[in-house]
Amino acid sequence: MHASTVRRLFRRTAATTALGAFAAGLSLVTPLAPATPAAAASGTFQQVTSFGSNPGNLAMYEYAPANLPADAPLVVALHGCTQSASDYHTHSGWQKFADEWGFAVVYPQTSTANNSLSCFSWFDSTKDTRDEGEAASVKQMVDTAVAQYGSDRGRVFVTGLSAGGGMTADLLADYPDVFAAGAVDSGLPAQCATTQSAASGCQYSSQNLTPQQWGDKVRNAYPGYTGPWPRVAIWQGTSDTTVTPVNGTELRDQWTDVWGVGQTASSTQTLTGGTTESIYDDSSGKPAVALFSVSGMTHGLAVNPGSGADQCGSTGTYYLTSICSSYYTAKFWGLDGSGGGSGSSGLPAPSGVTVTGTTDTGVSLSWTSVGGATSYDVYRDGTKVGSATSTSYTDTGLPPGTSYRYSVAAVGSTGAAGTPSTPVTATTTGAAPQCYTDNNYNQVAAGRAHQSGGYTYANGSDQSMGLYNVAVTHTLKETSPGYFVLADSGC
Structure with a gap:
């Protein structure tokens, strides 16, 4: 949301309510000072001061768990107005799953030098388009992090809240060749507004566009692109008056049209926190778009503090207790090793997954059989690498001295995979990184x-x-x- 709208809402109500303008989600936090030189790979949240020409005048922060293996995923997480990278890192829950499932996180940060309320410029066509301004700076951060961590370029993801959500949608349209998937939390459709004066209309009312017209905004962001499109998760509160619920519907229309599928859900289910998940499958039956509608939630990021596997985050101003959106987003992307999406067979996770042997180029696994399973899918660092009809598998063609995380899921007679096992780590023999x-x-x-x-x-x-x-x-x-x-x- 642009600055004039937020100021108007600030004047309209008391301070607590005023933050419900597009600055929502967003407690005022002093940005973290540049960290002392400690390796991000050891679990340090720190600033990277050199990552390219930085035409968007952004700051780059990053976090990675200890002993992050090569070819791990990379997540880019964008804050909302008046927020900082450290605030989003603290409250959003992404650190928990980075540690648990093994991936790095990059946190771009804007400032009052770019926008009076530190909003990402999702409404400015000179800053949110391919190879321009803030969008180009984020791309440079991705390139820097991929080189630093040896990340898998096929598993780079982006998510954002509010203004960061609007920029996330723009980035997915600008760089479908960079991002495999994204999540827009309480945000706006890609290229909904191209000027600051048009931003309020996007936030508060329907734009009355057809799905094809919404889809054209994505296709026109990178003309001539013929590769695969990112999968998109959309989070929207039904009581949001800052970015009204129609934006969730418009995002659904936009990305289902891009994927060439209809606007009728392939499946729906009820999740915790009054959340309805609607899945829209692609032509192969794999989830392409997910809409998570959170009943009664106002403007902000859905969190669910606690120690449970599906809980995360901490509450704060506009960090709203209902459901851990980061957990379900990560699962939709397949960061938990499941391969992503829904369509589970309902079969339990195989137990006893064990590394039975390693060579300099291979890893052998075994596990306990699951009743009703016709085969088993094997995942390496979250990506399916093979299947087996028995309870063992050998992964080959790997580089020496490299660590990987493996999980296994039982596959039923319908071809749907069940819950993946807890990952185990295996390291090929031979020379490790020097x-x-x-x-x-x-x-x-x-x-x-x-x-x-x-x-x-x-x-x-x-x-x-x-x-x-x-x-x-x-x-x-x-x-x-x-x-x-x-x-x-x-x-």
Whole structure:
């Protein structure tokens, strides 16, 4: 939502209610100061100060769990107005699932220099289109993180709340070649408004467009694109008066049209927190679009604090207790190892999943049989890599010295997979990624770092290593040829 609308709503009501303008979801938080040079791979939330030309004048923050394997997924999470990256990291629940299921998270952050209320500019065609402004800056963050972590480019995802949700929809339209899937939380359809003056109309009322007209806005964002489209999850509260529920319907119309499917749900089910999930399958029967309608929820991000497997997040101003949206979004994307979507056979997860052997190029697994199963799907880092009719499987053609997370799901007679097992980790034998511990002077001399202005920086990641002398020692890990990251806490 643009700044003038938020100011008007601020004047209309008391301070607590005023934040229900598009600044919603969004407690005022001072942005986290740049972190000291600690490796993000050790579970540190930190700022990355160099990630490209940054035409959108954004800041980049990131988080990754300890011992993140190569080829892990990458999630981009965008905050809403008046919010910061650290606030979204704290409340949204994404850290829990990054730790649990093994993926990195990038948190773009805008500021009052870009917008008086620190909103992402989802309504500005000079900032939210392919290779322009803020959209281009986010793409540069993705490229930087992929190089740093060795992330799987086929599993890069984007999500956002409110203004961040509007920008998420734009990014999915701008870069369908970058993002495999996305989630728009209390947000707007892609390219709903192209000027600030048109933003209020999108927020508060129907635009009276057909599904094809909505779909054309996506197709026109990257003319000539012929590849696969991102899968899209949509979250909308039925009592939202800041981004009214019609936006959820319009997002559904937009992305089902892009996928070439109708607007009648393939399946529906009731979830916790008064949530109705409606799934729209593609022509192969795989979920392409999901609409999560949360009964009675106003404007904000749905969280469900607690220690349960399907709980996450913490409450705050416009972080609303109902359901853990991050959990269901991650499952829809397949980050839990299930492959994503719905259509479960209802079969339980196989028990006793065990790594029975490893070589420098392969991993062997076994598990206990499940009654009613006709076969088993095997997932590596969340992606299906094969199936077996017995209770064992060997994955081959892998690089040496690399860790992977495997899970197994039983498949019923209808061909639908059941609940996946808890992931197990296997590491191929052979040489692991190389690490080097030395003083800063020798790291530079060896070509693993460079110095500028008396300070040392890791080649590739540009992470600060401190003064350029022999008194400062660090460990550098080479995650890809010529790309080094700090690994002081363990390699």
